Amino acid sequence: MAYEFQVTQDSTDPHNLADWWAETLGWEVEPQDEAFIRRMISEGHATEDDTKTHNGALVWKAGAAIRHPDRPRVLFQWVPEEKSAKNRMHLDVRVGDDDVDAVVRKLVARGATVLHTGRQGPVAWTTLTDPQGNEFCVSP
Template sequence: MPADDRIMIDGRSAFRDVAACRDLAGLEPRLFFQRVPEGKIAKNRVHLDIHVDADRKAAEVERLVALGAQLIETHSDRGPLTYVMRDPEGNEFCLH
C-alpha cells in the first residue's frame, strides 16, 4: 500500500479515504464511510438522524458548516426543531 494512502490521527496510522465508528461494547452495527470518486447521483440509501441536545444545536450547526456542511432547512413539524444538513459530498442528514 502506498504511503500516501495513510494519514496519522492522534498518533495512530489510519487509511486516508475510509473511516468507521462503532459501539464501544461491540453490540450495535458499525458505520463505515468510504470516499469514492463518483458524485452522488440519487437519493441517499442511508439517512442519519443525529441527536444533539437542544441547547447545543445552533453551535453544532455552525461547527458543521465551518467543516464544509451546508444547512438546507429547519423544521419542527414532526416534533423537536430539526436542522437538515448536507455534507460536502451531497449526502443529507439531520440534527434533531
C-alpha cells in the same frame, strides 16, 4: 433472532469523511493495523495500490470506520463516483440538551451545508449535508 448491523456510507474520500464524522459525533476513527496491512502485501494478498497514507499511517484505501462502544459501527467505503442523488437513508444526529443552532453553526464552520429546517408538531430539525453532500438532520 436479532441481528447486529453497521451503517455503510459510500465516499470518494472515506478517510477524511470518517475523520469529519468522528469529530461530529464525538466518536473515534477505528485504528487500522499497519503491521497486518504490510503482512497482507508481503504475502501477496494485497498490493501497495490497495493502500494509502492518511494522517501519517498506512491504511486500506477502500475505507475507514468510526465507532462508539454503544452504537453501531459506521463504515465509509471508497467509491469512484461522486454522489448524484438524494440519500434514501440518512443519519439523525440528536444533540439532547445542547443548543441545536450552536451545533449547526459549528458543523457549517467545519464544512457542512444547511439545506432547510423542518417542524412537525413540537419536533424541529435542521437538514444539512456533510462535506461530501450526504444529507443528515440535527435535532434535540
